[in-house]
Each structure stands twice: as C-alpha cells, then as structure tokens.
Amino acid sequence: xxxxxxxxxxxxxxxxxxxxxxxxxxxxxxxxxxxxxxxxxxxxxxxxxxxxxxxxxxxxxxxxxxxxxxxxxxxxxxxxxxxxxxxxxxxxxxxxxxxxxxxxxxxxxxxxxxxxxxxxxxxxxxxxxxxxxxxxxxxxxxxxxxxxxxxxxxxxxxxxxxxxxxxxxxxxxxxxxxxxxxxxxxxxxxxxxxxxxxxxxxxxxxxxxxxxxxxxxxxxxxxxxxxxxxxxxxxxxxxxxxxxxxxxxxxxxxxxxxxxxxxxxxxxxxxxxxxx
Numbered sequence: 676x677x678x679x680x681x682x683x684x685x686x687x688x689x690x691x692x693x694x695x696x697x698x699x700x701x702x703x704x705x706x707x708x709x710x711x712x713x714x715x716x717x718x719x720x721x722x723x724x725x726x727x728x729x730x731x732x733x734x735x736x737x738x739x740x741x742x743x744x745x746x747x748x749x750x751x752x753x754x755x756x757x758x759x760x761x762x763x764x765x766x767x768x769x770x771x772x773x774x775x776x777x778x779x780x781x782x783x784x785x786x787x788x789x790x791x792x793x794x795x796x797x798x799x800x801x802x803x804x805x806x807x808x809x810x811x812x813x814x815x816x817x818x819x820x821x822x823x824x825x826x827x828x829x830x831x832x833x834x835x836x837x838x839x840x841x842x843x844x845x846x847x848x849x850x851x852x853x854x855x856x857x858x859x860x861x862x863x864x865x866x867x868x869x870x871x872x873x874x875x876x877x878x879x880x881x882x883x884x885x886x887x888x889x890x891x892x893x894x895x896x897x898x899x900x901x902x903x904x905x906x907x908x909x910x911x912x913x914x915x916x917x918x919x920x921x922x923x924x925x926x927x928x929x930x931x932x933x934x935x936x937x938x939x940x941x942x943x944x945x946x947x948x949x950x951x
Contacts, residue, residue, distance in 0.1 A: 687870035688948040690884050691843060694865055697752055698745035698808070699723040699832045700733040702905060703863065708943045711887040713936050714829040715837035716865055718747045721811045723787070723832040724798060729778040729809070731832070734900050737802050738908040754794065754808075756801065757906060764797040766790050766808070778809050780832055785818045787811060822892050825935060838934035839895055840866040842876035845930070849914055857914050860905045862931055868948060876932050881951040886940025888951065894929035897922075901930075 696703035699720045710717040724732045724740065734740050742757040751770070755763035773789040787809035789795070794808040811831060820830045820837065830837060841864040850856040859867055866884070868876060879891045897918060903910050918928050 688868055688875075689870055690866055690942060690944055690946040690948065691869035692859070692864075692867035693942060693944055694860075694863070694867075695719045695747070696745065696863060696865075697722055697747050698754065699731065700740050700900075701754065702741060702744040702757060702860070704744065704746040708941060710939070711838075711884075711889075711936050711942050712939050713837070715831045715833060719837075719865065720831040720833045722752060723778065723780070723809050724802075725778050725807050725809055727805050727807065729776055729787075729807075731778065731780045732806060734903050734908075735898065737804075738903050738910055739802050741903050741905050741908040743798075743801060754797065764791075764794050766794050772810075772812075775812065776809065780818070781834065783818050785812075820935065822935060825890060825892075825937065828935060836892060836933040836935060838866065838889065838936065839864045839931055840868060840876060840879075840889075840891070840934055841895075841931035842871045842874065843867055843869045844871055844873045845876060848873035849917065849930075852917050853913055855913070857901075858905065861901045861903075861914070863900075864931055866934075866942075870948075879932060879948075879950075881937065883938075883949045883951065885942040885946040886938075887936055887942050888938035888940075889934045890937050891932045891934055893933045894924065894927075895931040895933050896927045897930050 693706050693709050694703045695706055695716050695718055697718050744755050744757055746753050751765050751767040753765050770790050775788050777784055778787045789807055790810050798806050818830045819827045821827045841862050846859050881890045902915050918930055922928050922930055
C-alpha cells in the first residue's frame, strides 16, 4: 500500500515487468531493461500499420493483428506469427528509408516512411487486406504531447501519451470479479507494478524507477480493445463489461495510468518505486 505522504517511498512497490510494443497494436515483447526517454521506451511504437491511404490501423479495426508479435533484434525489426513457428519477416535497420508519406494517427497527421515492401506483403497476407508498415521519420516527425505544468514532448505512434502503467494487484482484483481470468497483456502496459494495493496506481503522482523519473498524467481510458484475447484474436464482452461497473468516470471507463517521463534514464525489472 502507499505509505504516509511524508515518507518518500512506496512499501514493497517495484517494477515487475517492462513491455515494448515496436509496432502499434501488434503484440509486444517483455524485456528486462530499457531506456526510458521523453518520447517513450526505446523502439516503442516507432512503427505502425496503415491502410493504403495512410490511416492508422489497430486491433479495433483488425482483431487479427493481436496474434502477430513485434520485437527488436540485433538484425532489425522482426514481426512473427505467434502460432506459426518460423513465420516471420525482418526489416533490417540497415534498410534505406523508403518512400515518404503522410500518415494519420487519430487527429494528427505526421510524416513517416515505408521501410519494406516485403513487410507490407507479409502483413497484407496475414491481415487479409492491403496494408503498409510505416516507420517514424526521425528527422521531420512533429507529433507531440501537451500536458499542463510540464513541457511539451515528442510522441511516437502511441495514442496520447508516451507511457502506460498498470498495477498487478489491480489486474488481480479485476480477475477476482470475472468468471474467466484475463492476462495482463490485454492492457498493453509498458510498466507493470507489483507490491501496491489494488488501484494504488491511481495515487502515484510523480515517482522514480531506476535512473528515470515519471509523472502520472491521467487515468487510462479503456476501449473495446481490452475485450480481444491476445492469442486467439477472439472478441468478447469482458473485461470491459465488468470494469464498467466500478471503474466508470463520467462517460469513460478507466484502468491504469498514463505517464510522461520527466527525467530520462535506464529502467530495469525489480527497480524500486520511489515517490517524489
């Protein structure tokens, strides 16, 4: 639980899992250590799948994205089918920038480039429609986040904020209310925190993990994506239906927290959480 506010630590709270999602809305990869920058974890949501017109696609549009995993290897970006051993494609980091195009992420229009026609074909075949893999243009992308009392910062292809955090005990409490448990992967958090009381993540404020410092900006609003089972891509009514009974704020259902980094640095699994 949270300690007395005059005590600057959180009892037993620590970073239990770190997740990077290189391609927006594809399955991610758990890593033991990562660099936390102002725009997000290194490599997190630096690629995205779009339709032929450059509009961002997510599991809301194509649930079949869920069983495709993206990871960053020494050779480059790797995308692979979770269920088909050896069914993968690699986009080498040495690949020259492909054609530049303007893409749309929600209401933002930003410049990106298409790094691999082979990756486009691989994704299109598995998703059943023509799609493109696009990458953040490192020099001219102007996408930013803007929050009160903090400087504006660069933003990847993430929805609104560079980071998302969730408490393990909050997921445990939700599962106690469900007939069938859901995995923590449903919520696509970058950071999983253990050792807090259920929904203690609502009270974090500003804090440090490892060398980096973060500010909790807002509760994370949940949509139907959490109802898609990551392994099978099957869409149901849970857990959003149950969350709506006790985590509703006005018209929104919230679960977990959106974060920004206020000091860059390295974070590692097992890092202690320290309040500012």
